[in-house]
Amino acid sequence: MTAPLLELRNLSTHYVSASGTRVVRAVDDVSLTMNARDTLGIVGESGSGKSTLALTMLRVLPPAARIVGGQMLLEGEDLVAKSEEEMRKVRGKRIAMILQDPMASLNPLFSIGDQVGEPLRQHEGASRASAWKKAIGLLKAVRIPAPESRVTQYPHEMSGGMRQRIVGAIGISCEPRLLIADEPTTSLDLTIQAQYLNLLRDLQQDYGLGLIFITHNLGIVAKMCNLLAVMYAGRVVESGPVSTVFNAPAHPYTAALLHSIPRMTERRERLSAIDGQPPDMSALPKGCAFAARCPRVFDRCRQEEPPVFTPSPGQTARCWLAEGTR
Amino acid sequence: MRQFIARRFGYSLLSLLLLSLTIFLFIRLTGDPTSLLTEPGATEADIAAVQQKFGLDKPIWVQYAYFMGSLIKGDLGESFYYQTPVLELYLSRLPNSLMLATVAMAFSLVLGIPTGILAAVKVGRFWDSAGKLFALLGLSLPSFLVGLLMILFFSVYLEWLPSSGSGTFLHLLMPAFALGWYFAAAHMRLTRSSMLEVMGSEYIKLARLKGLTETRVIVKHAFKNALIPVVTLAGINMINMINVAVVVETVFAWPGIGRLLYEGINFRDFPVVQGVVIIGGSMIVVVNLLVDVLYALIDPRIRLEK
Numbered sequence: 363m364t365a366p367l368l369e370l371r372n373l374s375t376h377y378v379s380a381s382g383t384r385v386v387r388a389v390d391d392v393s394l395t396m397n398a399r400d401t402l403g404i405v406g407e408s409g410s411g412k413s414t415l416a417l418t419m420l421r422v423l424p425p426a427a428r429i430v431g432g433q434m435l436l437e438g439e440d441l442v443a444k445s446e447e448e449m450r451k452v453r454g455k456r457i458a459m460i461l462q463d464p465m466a467s468l469n470p471l472f473s474i475g476d477q478v479g480e481p482l483r484q485h486e487g488a489s490r491a492s493a494w495k496k497a498i499g500l501l502k503a504v505r506i507p508a509p510e511s512r513v514t515q516y517p518h519e520m521s522g523g524m525r526q527r528i529v530g531a532i533g534i535s536c537e538p539r540l541l542i543a544d545e546p547t548t549s550l551d552l553t554i555q556a557q558y559l560n561l562l563r564d565l566q567q568d569y570g571l572g573l574i575f576i577t578h579n580l581g582i583v584a585k586m587c588n589l590l591a592v593m594y595a596g597r598v599v600e601s602g603p604v605s606t607v608f609n610a611p612a613h614p615y616t617a618a619l620l621h622s623i624p625r626m627t628e629r630r631e632r633l634s635a636i637d638g639q640p641p642d643m644s645a646l647p648k649g650c651a652f653a654a655r656c657p658r659v660f661d662r663c664r665q666e667e668p669p670v671f672t673p674s675p676g677q678t679a680r681c682w683l684a685e686g687t688r
Numbered sequence: 689m690r691q692f693i694a695r696r697f698g699y700s701l702l703s704l705l706l707l708s709l710t711i712f713l714f715i716r717l718t719g720d721p722t723s724l725l726t727e728p729g730a731t732e733a734d735i736a737a738v739q740q741k742f743g744l745d746k747p748i749w750v751q752y753a754y755f756m757g758s759l760i761k762g763d764l765g766e767s768f769y770y771q772t773p774v775l776e777l778y779l780s781r782l783p784n785s786l787m788l789a790t791v792a793m794a795f796s797l798v799l800g801i802p803t804g805i806l807a808a809v810k811v812g813r814f815w816d817s818a819g820k821l822f823a824l825l826g827l828s829l830p831s832f833l834v835g836l837l838m839i840l841f842f843s844v845y846l847e848w849l850p851s852s853g854s855g856t857f858l859h860l861l862m863p864a865f866a867l868g869w870y871f872a873a874a875h876m877r878l879t880r881s882s883m884l885e886v887m888g889s890e891y892i893k894l895a896r897l898k899g900l901t902e903t904r905v906i907v908k909h910a911f912k913n914a915l916i917p918v919v920t921l922a923g924i925n926m927i928n929m930i931n932v933a934v935v936v937e938t939v940f941a942w943p944g945i946g947r948l949l950y951e952g953i954n955f956r957d958f959p960v961v962q963g964v965v966i967i968g969g970s971m972i973v974v975v976n977l978l979v980d981v982l983y984a985l986i987d988p989r990i991r992l993e994k
Contacts, residue, residue: 422896454899466890470989471912481898516988532898567937 365438367572368419368423368540370394373442375411375418380426386643388414388427390596393670393678396589398539401566401573403583403604405619406593407640412576415593416542419574421449437539437587454481458533462545464526470519474501475513481535483582500531503568504561523554527561531666534565540572541565547582559586580623581592584608592616594643595651612671614658650681660681689984696980700973707969708759711962712752716836720744720918721768722955742768752799755962764966765959769951774963777948782930784854785944788937789929791860792868797922799872804879808914809906811884819876826873835939852941863940871925882914889913916986923979927971 375389388411396402404412417423419434421441434441436456441449458481461467468477478500479493488496494513501509504527517525526546533541543562563586566573575586583590583604590608591601592615599670600613611617618636638655641647647654653663663680671684713762722738739745765772795928807819842862843851852858886892887910895909896902921929930945937946945964 382915420897422893450901453897453900461890461894463890467894469891469895469909469913471987472909480900481896484898484900484904504986505706528895532894 365435366395367398367400367437368394368396369433369435370419371433371435371489373415373418373434374430375414375423377424377427377429378431380609380610384644387596387646388643389418392432392598394591394598394601396572396574398564398572399570400589401563401575402589402591403575403577403587404591404593405580405583409579409640409643410593411596412593413544414596416459416544416574416576419542420453420459420670421446422453451485451610454538455485455536456538457540458536458538458544459542459544460526460529460533460546462548464522464529464550467529468525470517472516474515474520477517478513478528478531478535481532485536496535497531497616500535501528503534503565504528504531506531516581523550523558526550526554526558530558530561530565534569534571538571540574541688542574542576544576545578546575547577547579562586580619592619595643595646597651597680598678599678599681602674606674606677610674612673612677612684613652613681614656614683615652618657692984693747693977693981696977700977703973704966704969708756708962708966709752711965711969712755713748715953715956715958715961716748718953718956721958724956725768737972752793759966764963767952767957767960769955769957769960774959777960778945778963778967781943781945781948784942785930785933785937785946787860788863788933788942788944789926791864792871792929792933793922793926795864795868796871796875796925799868800875801879801918802920804876805883805911805914807876807880808883808887816880819880823873823877823880826869826876830935831866831870831871832935832939834869835862835936838866839939852939854937854943859940859942863933863936863942866939867936871929874925875918875922878919879914882917884908886910886913910985916983919982919986920979923975923982924972927968927975930968930971 371393373389373392374387377386377388378384390411392415394402404415406412414423414427417427418429419441421429421444423429429442432442436452444452449685468474475494475497476490478497479488479490482488482493482496483490496508497513501512506512506524506527512520517528520528530546533543541562546562547558550558559582562573565571573586575582577583587604589602590604591598592607592613593599594615600607600611600616607616608620611620617634622634622636624633636655641651641654646665647664649665650656650659650663650668653659656663660682666682668680668682668685670678670680673679673684718897721742722735722744724733725738738747743751745755754767763774764778766773767777770777773909801821803815803819807816810816838849839851839862842849850856851862853859887906892905892910895905900909930958933942933944934946934950936942937944938950941947945968948960949964952964
């Protein structure tokens, strides 16, 4: 059996303050597995560590952040152990990432053709002319009309939706094995969002890539993903196939998230929210990080941190309620 | 693009008109030049003759109209003191000032831009602190002090360089350094802050995500963007260097425009002061115009602005 596309084993990334006194466990002991053609949705509140996890996978962390432990196996190769030079050959080539702000992701001073063709020139040694030719094909693949004239244009001449597609074209330019999209639709309006999601799904099928969606939109997860990981305070509190998790969430946090989605079929005066605030990441409480907000909390939650349980095949949960299902 | 240039040109003319009025009035606040142009104890009649000769007996608005009238024809008038056309005096001093400014600018860019980039790339570390110290010294030590210290060290103690005058390349080194010193610090600080801003942008993140080498990220993606404000500042500073080198030129007895202005003020030589200021002002206005056009060439966003 071949190695999975991506396997994270007990991965931890911490931010350390300049004086070394404050440690933020932005990503803590995360284990996840996905195969080619899987679409993994990573959901969580702002500050739960989703984006840091994505940056960790590409090792483009800000200077204060360190990968402090664990392994990241891409097709069996550990990315944590790679040198910076080897890692550079992974970025844009085997793992690509789409950033969340299309308006700011493109360099204003270079033409679209130069920017889309750049990874090809870097990784495949393409000439400027052949990179441009390929760029036209890529723009066509992301359904930009009149790509021949668009390549000569500059980012400020494009709408937000078009720029986001161009960022997508840059992502797939070297036919990566894994594409990470960090909230790729937050700045797009709803109709453009739907188009963009369809585009990404088609690209995934055409190129056979693995896709990771970082989002706080469970609707997108339901539409796009077959796997789901829910993050809370730097940890994956629940993961598994989307159908299993949506039907039988094992963690009260997942259940609360699902419950907070407004439904057309219900008459509710108020939207339901999760009470309380996410904990201070530099001073996590003893026990389970969600205990203070959990509707089903009991004594043990405040004393001991729950380990990973397996409520059903392929599903994991860090919750004492799932104990005994291991 | 054509409309863009035309509009900028209109603003430029307006600024020059205001400048001419301002300098014309202000230089007349320094006092009456006839007292310096006549012998002590000269008769009323002699003084009146001198006033009449230079047109100083007419009402001030007539003098201004006359000044503007010849200015439009390209005539800056004649120096009270040297009795030669101001333009001729100016042009005879210009090569010296240009030479000084060019070397000072080259020095300030060669020192300022790389140190600015280094400080930004190594932000918060040794090179950044060294850069901050350099910027502090550059911006706070006045050029006359730097000039005098250099004369003391290189001319008096080491006897390597001539302390004043002009003629050889060696004469140029100290004044250019003293003049470029402040600007090097200014260019360094702007390069640093501009680089820092650009390095934090999303497109730099994306450039890294493309797997580009760090050198390529910095040189190609960051530097070109960071250069835009530095180009503006350098263009304006070039003109400043020609026209504001008064102190440095006086310290090193460098026969440039700065010293011409200094002499003009001392002798209440109105046409010289007016001429030097108007030409200097025109240069600043023209360079601003050129910088705007250059901007438009570097940055496509400005190019298409209506």
